[in-house]
Amino acid sequence: MAENNAPIRVGLLGAGTVGSQTARLLVEQKDELAQRIGRPIELSGVACLDPEEVDFPWIEKSLLTSDTMSVVKNADIVVELIGGTGVARTFVLEAMKNGASVVTANKALLAKYGPELYKTAEDNNVDIYFEAAVGGAIPIVRPLRESLVGDQVKDMLGIVNGTTNYILDEMTTKGLDFDVALKDAQAKGYAEADPTGDIEGYDAANKAAIMATLGFHTNVGIDDVTVEGITRITADDIAAATAEGRVIKLLAVVDKTDDGVSARVYPALIKQEHPLASVRGSFNAVFLRAEYADDLMFYGRGAGGAPTASAVVGDIVTVARHIAAGCTGPAIRMYNDYPIAPLSASKAAFAVRFLIHDNPGVLAKISAVFAKNGVSINGVNQDLKPTLKDPGYDGEIQQLRLVTHMTDETTLRNTVAEVCELDCVTGEPSILRVLD
Template sequence: MSTNATPNTSNATEPIRVGLLGAGTVGSQTARLLVEQQQELAKRIGRPIVLSGVACLDPDEVDFPWIDKALLTNDTASVVDGADIVVELIGGTGVARTFVRQALENGSSVVTANKALLAKYGPELYELAEQHHADIYFEAAVGGAIPIVRPLRESLVGDQVESMLGIVNGTTNYILDEMTTKGLDFDDVLKKAQELGYAEADPTGDIEGYDAANKAAIMATLGFHTNLTIDDVSVEGITKITADDIAAATAEGHVVKLLAVVENGEAGVSARVYPALINKDHPLASVHGSFNAVFLKAKYADDLMFYGRGAGGAPTASAVVGDIVTVARHIAAGTTGPSITMYNDLPKAPLSASKAAFAVNFRVHDTPGTLAQVARKFGDHGVSINGVNQDLKPTKTDPGYDGEIQQFRIVTHPTDELTLRETISDVCTLDCVVGEPSVLRVLD
């Protein structure tokens, strides 16, 4: 924190200027909240606040009754230079980075919802902000409307965060929900989700887990006060999950969720995204559709959960405008918020340090001795089996196989992932095994 030297600080009646970069779903709603609540926000800040410019690709195409046409421009740099607070809603790690850097170098503060930018260049930008006595706030980058960034930066600074489990991607949560309630396969649900606009035309970022991985990097950096970027996150998406997996999970009292998991353990910090089986009574199990939630464990506070809308124009804009007001209050007071502290240079935990129970669904030719052969391979690799379920009826047969295929599911005791992967490769050399098995972690 330090004194902000912008000329605007001095005058209590001079409006604080907000420059908006991007006028899409979130940008247009952000403008609406600022304009509709102008009087109210001025009272909360103690200074008037105005929209000073809106940068967009084609000003002729942007038409919202609450945005003064004269504010629209495709000259983004001019909007940056004319603002006390720059709100970056462009997305991506290209020009967004350029303009955020430009704003901070000007000594202007930045509010952004750009998780990809922060997951890749966060530490660089946090330092730049501190150097130029500017704020960088980004509540909307993780969990949409849910206050999670601020609790991590401020509420939990008297504690030690140990782990977080987050459902932080609404598209995948919706898909898994639909697979669960309707018994459908992944591809069919994805297609429907695209038709309904719940999934993008190119859904890769969501379904392969990259979006969640960006959020995991940000959560770990804030929670553990250490420098962690997207490159440190291991990622598995949900594209390999079958209707059979879901049916088996349901039968066992589990639900499948795509989780962002960050942990600070003895072996170091880790940030991972993977689909997992969680008990149907876990608080995260009842987070449905486009809702997000983060379940957090801290040394003293113990369990906490934060729940709300993870996406959508108005909910995301609520978080963005909350940040704008916070930053505006700092400008009015001639100060900045707390720096993002990364004083911990914590080691990254190796993959082998991450032990979990796994549920592996094999499809096999049903010949005598199959289970014994498979079980022996697990034993050879020192992976202990906790349970076997042979009662699962496949809901779909392998296209390459015209006979009857049986399914069985092995749940292991906690083992490290590398050993498990080696075991599975070895099992797959058996003649009786058909195709690739599906693998899900079991979190209980």
């Protein structure tokens, strides 16, 4: 480790979008950061796949190397920005066992191996900080780790994926179909060439696991998160939501009840008056309710090189201050052993969309299935869809939208599955929760 007045060495793993901007902040604000830390701080090495391909004026060529382990072993703080759960885990564990603290933005790594990483940090008396892993520039991890430790978190609703929020926003404001909005997001750099992780909800699920773990001091891994994406959302769903004074948002939802802890990702209908309804474009936000602090809202840029680098460097400064003071920050301890709440414990009102044959008595058949299963219908809407066809049916197709009263999700899904077995129902149904 560094001597008392020696520079604190920062080893950077990854020189991509976030890594390059992190290096820029560290180099260009070196003197200012030293004043804030009370010790000099320096970039000691930058690991990347091909040093010849990295060309940023603020990164000295002599710092670049493909020997990642050499960077790990010669740093006081290792900043992991390479992503994934394979070699990243190896380097992070090695860094901490070697006495270096870690700063990471790797949500997938934390959601899968969090308990192992947190214990390794505590066992080796080093820090692991990861503000950028959940909300980019939004400070949500630190409030959960520190600001709210004297309170009891009740639940959190979060828009934590900028890609899906941008797509849904474009569908809402411009009336675009999903495929068109996705292509627009890709053209503008808001979506990857392979957007699966975003549009299927997996990115948000990793973040939900981290939020639940920190909020409830219990282990919630990625496999404990129930995930639904936005690929089934149609322009008709958006139009119906708008007519009802609602918007559709992909939410990461974590809460704790007598049944246990729940971490879920799903598209939901929320009222236009809800604080999350006004979160536009690629912005992110987390709405948190606590026993004593009551309602809290965290809002800002959830992605992008510079905003994410801001959060990363904030963590670097925090860890560097600990090194300068000869201490570490609070350990992450999962002292609770809450069960994961079953799906049957989740209750909500639902909006369900079916494609049906335009024949007399179809609505009665569907209503009978709902009644048999004890699911009460609160509202019905039907629209003719002349452009849609069923190969086995010569007539026209209608879109049927039912809104239920509160019911448990298991019953609702079983009911929908039974309705889909009727000969008069075609295509895939859509299920959206209605949150008030």
